[in-house]
Amino acid sequence: MKIIPGQKAINNVSRRAFxxxxxxxxxxxxxxxxxxxxxxxxxxxSWNEGPAKTAILxxxxxxxxxxSSKYVExxxxxxxxxxDGTLWTEQPVYGQAAFALARIGExxxxxxxxxxxxxxxxxxxxxxxAMGKFTEGDWLQIVxxxxxxxxxxxxxxxxxxxxxxxxxxxxxxxxxxxVYQPMLEVLQYLRTNGFKTYIVTxxxxxxxxxxxxxxxxxxxxxxxxxxxxxxxxxxxxxxxxMREAKPFFIDDGPGKAIGINLxxxxxxxxxxxxxxxxxxxxxxxxxxxxxxxxxxxRLMMLVHxxxxxxxxxxx
Amino acid sequence: MKIIPGQKAINNVSRRAFxxxxxxxxxxxxxxxxxxxxxxxxxxxSWNEGPAKTAILxxxxxxxxxxSSKYVExxxxxxxxxxDGTLWTEQPVYGQAAFALARIGExxxxxxxxxxxxxxxxxxxxxxxAMGKFTEGDWLQIVxxxxxxxxxxxxxxxxxxxxxxxxxxxxxxxxxxxVYQPMLEVLQYLRTNGFKTYIVTxxxxxxxxxxxxxxxxxxxxxxxxxxxxxxxxxxxxxxxxMREAKPFFIDDGPGKAIGINLxxxxxxxxxxxxxxxxxxxxxxxxxxxxxxxxxxxRLMMLVHxxxxxxxxxxx
Numbered sequence: 001m002k003i004i005p006g007q008k009a010i011n012n013v014s015r016r017a018f019x020x021x022x023x024x025x026x027x028x029x030x031x032x033x034x035x036x037x038x039x040x041x042x043x044x045x046s047w048n049e050g051p052a053k054t055a056i057l058x059x060x061x062x063x064x065x066x067x068s069s070k071y072v073e074x075x076x077x078x079x080x081x082x083x084d085g086t087l088w089t090e091q092p093v094y095g096q097a098a099f100a101l102a103r104i105g106e107x108x109x110x111x112x113x114x115x116x117x118x119x120x121x122x123x124x125x126x127x128x129x130a131m132g133k134f135t136e137g138d139w140l141q142i143v144x145x146x147x148x149x150x151x152x153x154x155x156x157x158x159x160x161x162x163x164x165x166x167x168x169x170x171x172x173x174x175x176x177x178x179v180y181q182p183m184l185e186v187l188q189y190l191r192t193n194g195f196k197t198y199i200v201t202x203x204x205x206x207x208x209x210x211x212x213x214x215x216x217x218x219x220x221x222x223x224x225x226x227x228x229x230x231x232x233x234x235x236x237x238x239x240x241x242m243r244e245a246k247p248f249f250i251d252d253g254p255g256k257a258i259g260i261n262l263x264x265x266x267x268x269x270x271x272x273x274x275x276x277x278x279x280x281x282x283x284x285x286x287x288x289x290x291x292x293x294x295x296x297x298r299l300m301m302l303v304h305x306x307x308x309x310x311x312x313x314x315x
Numbered sequence: 316m317k318i319i320p321g322q323k324a325i326n327n328v329s330r331r332a333f334x335x336x337x338x339x340x341x342x343x344x345x346x347x348x349x350x351x352x353x354x355x356x357x358x359x360x361s362w363n364e365g366p367a368k369t370a371i372l373x374x375x376x377x378x379x380x381x382x383s384s385k386y387v388e389x390x391x392x393x394x395x396x397x398x399d400g401t402l403w404t405e406q407p408v409y410g411q412a413a414f415a416l417a418r419i420g421e422x423x424x425x426x427x428x429x430x431x432x433x434x435x436x437x438x439x440x441x442x443x444x445a446m447g448k449f450t451e452g453d454w455l456q457i458v459x460x461x462x463x464x465x466x467x468x469x470x471x472x473x474x475x476x477x478x479x480x481x482x483x484x485x486x487x488x489x490x491x492x493x494v495y496q497p498m499l500e501v502l503q504y505l506r507t508n509g510f511k512t513y514i515v516t517x518x519x520x521x522x523x524x525x526x527x528x529x530x531x532x533x534x535x536x537x538x539x540x541x542x543x544x545x546x547x548x549x550x551x552x553x554x555x556x557m558r559e560a561k562p563f564f565i566d567d568g569p570g571k572a573i574g575i576n577l578x579x580x581x582x583x584x585x586x587x588x589x590x591x592x593x594x595x596x597x598x599x600x601x602x603x604x605x606x607x608x609x610x611x612x613r614l615m616m617l618v619h620x621x622x623x624x625x626x627x628x629x630x
Contacts, residue, residue: 075534078536206580219390220581221511221578221581231569232569232573232601241572254546261467261545261556262542262545265535289554290547290554
């Protein structure tokens with residue numbers, strides 16, 4: 001989340017920074033608000049001094065110094081970032097899930113049958129216990145009615161309209177405020193040093209594109225994400241792209257490495273995620289692993305929310 | 316193809332330029348080598364004066380002039396280009412088909428059974444009449460053995476190695492020399508004016524990425540193309556992306572509009588293709604149509620090779 005001056009319980013994130021050096025070196029540190037003592041012109045003022053910050057600064061210094069053996073040509077300076085849990089909060093539910101649940105509520109008057117039909121019934125009854133037990137099939141039904149059956153422009157407008165009015169319940173603030181200030185600093189710091197910053201998200205590519213430029217400074221063409229099938233159609237004499245209720249590409253787990261290769265066509269020099277167990281089929285492990293397998297200087301960083309004192313981890 | 320001083324039979328291309336003005340205005344002109352009379356500092360010296368050149372210059376002037384009602388913010392300046400037949404020659408066969416046929420020859424010693432098995436038998440016998448009648452299924456078999464069953468890095472290296480040694484038979488020059496000089500000028504002119512230039516090709520995305528930066532100045536992340544399924548695997552402890560013999564995305568016809576939306580997430584301001592019949596399921600029609608359906612200034616241009624005197628059209 002953004003660091004809001006005066007607010008008490010805020011950012012604390014402990015990190016493990018993977019620095020490429022043959023084997024994985026696991027570092028650990030914490031960052032918080034600037035608390036004095038930082039050098040003037042510090043590009044990462046929200047980060048505490050420590051190995052993670054040192055690793056980022058060192059990586060950028062090495063890759064941008066022409067006299068360094070680790071120098072990287074500007075064209076190859078690609079950095080990829082997971083979104084949920086890395087750039088913004090993923091608790092208590094993913095932002096996109098909150099959007100879908102809100103849409104169910106908005107659409108309910110046209111669907112009286114939902115009152116008696118799961119999974120819609122539990123959503124409309126705000127039965128959090130039942131929702132917590134939703135299967136993948138339940139979520140697919142919810143996504144189908146809220147994300148498909150409309151064209152791409154209508155969908156993007158729905159997302160923008162929701163973001164403009166929705167408030168995350170705990171903080172009563174827009175979801176797009178619940179971004180991690182330290183990560184915004186890293187995004188900006190890398191861009192200042194000639195890196196092209198990409199979001200590589202398991203979330204929907206068109207959902208994230210609706211706000212990525214405004215919130216993260218990442219333009220639509222630098223968002224890689226999951227997508228449903230779209231089809232080309234002519235509606236009232238005008239071409240439209242219709243969103244179908246059928247998954248097309250799942251940009252998660254192994255899909256993140258596949259998506260990076262497909263959409264970007266270059267291996268990242270740096271990658272940031274928050275879920276890194278390599279035996280998982282979801283999360284960021286393969287993105288980090290794929291990044292690390294490249295030659296030269298590579299920075300792999302795993303944001304790990306494991307300190308309840310200073311970061312809000314959700315309910 | 317590149318204009319080679321001293322060579323006799325070269326570029327002549329007649330074009331229809333679609334300029335967005337509610338209905339399609341079909342213009343027609345020709346371009347050739349600079350023949351004197353061009354203004355100094357002409358950004359398009361290989362283009363004859365005429366409506367197509369005027370349309371391009373006018374489009375760039377309008378979209379980059381802050382006082383114009385047609386001004387376009389730099390971030391939205393996206394221009395997309397078909398490759399085969401638009402940026403380089405597609406005669407007598409697509410460059411990628413030439414690569415595949417050459418690979419069959421190279422692989423033949425390990426496949427003695429191909430001597431008696433179609434479609435390989437005809438390829439190895441250089442039976443052009445038979446190859447001319449190959450079905451889509453025949454080509455899929457050829458693509459399967461030449462483009463799949465290896466990892467993405469191995470494939471890119473094969474393409475680079477082939478491009479370094481292969482010569483297009485008619486000109487005895489590398490395939491990457493057979494690019495249209497006037498289109499190189501348009502690519503550069505648009506980039507000079509803040510446009511991001513993309514290749515949107517029915518050809519293979521990884522095939523084109525192997526040379527797009529060197530030949531066209533278009534980096535890998537600005538190539539949208541067709542792709543086969545890739546899977547994530549670990550080989551000798553190292554992650555690899557394996558190319559499977561299964562189509563994943565066909566970036567052709569309606570797929571070009573879908574691909575632009577999926578990979579770029581913005582509607583182009585300008586699009587260039589060479590096959591434009593809207594009842595076709597392949598080619599550039601839908602890319603041009605999708606571009607035209609946007610608001611404000613849009614430039615749609617159809618390169619049409621219909622003048623045998625000055626352009627080489629193949630066999």
